[in-house]
Amino acid sequence: MTRASTAAALIAVLALLLPPPAGAETFQDAATGLTVDLPEGFRATRGERPGYDVVIGLNSDAPRRRIGTSADLCQLAYAHAPQNASLSQAQINEISAAPDRLALIRTQMERGFEVASIQPVPWGAATGTEVTGTPRVGPDAPDARVMLSIAETPRGRVVLSCAAHAADTPALYEVFRTLRAAVKPPA
Secondary structure, eight states: OOHHHHHHHHHHHHHHHSOOOTTOOEEEOTTTOOEEEOOTTEEEEEEOOTTOSEEEEEEESSOOOOOSSOSOSEEEEEEEOGGGTTSOHHHHHHHHHOHHHHHHHHHHHTTTEEEEEEEEEEETTEEEEEEEEEESSSTTGGGEEEEEEEEEOSSEEEEEEEEEEGGGTTHHHHHHHHHHHHEEOOO
């Protein structure tokens, strides 16, 4: 191992062991293992949604235009998925990235959204799916843009749903991706 790679490995280990930067918030659900290391300026609040075991509202301290009926910039939800328990993360990732699965998700999403893009994305150890689009109905529908991220693990499904005003995208899409990177799905 070279001196540079040793130093890089040490920095990576220290980053995992050290607490988040001052002012940053960490949310961890002890029952599921779902963890969010929020960037500075963001906060998490518990919520509820039928069909999910954990729901967390993610918000920024920065002013923004509200879209739709939710006060949250994003909602993070986790549901236990016992049907996944017999599969390894590698098997789930292979299924998640398969073109026929992406086509199925597109078909399901197109019932309520005009899908702009759908693609597999890395999300921790999981291969997730990122869907962007415009809602067909609902408050502010023509002006709303949504980014939905879905990841499956052997323990369950994680869904991050974020919405913004059309005029505020694509800049907010980068914020949504930063929030997704802060989420550690239960292994």
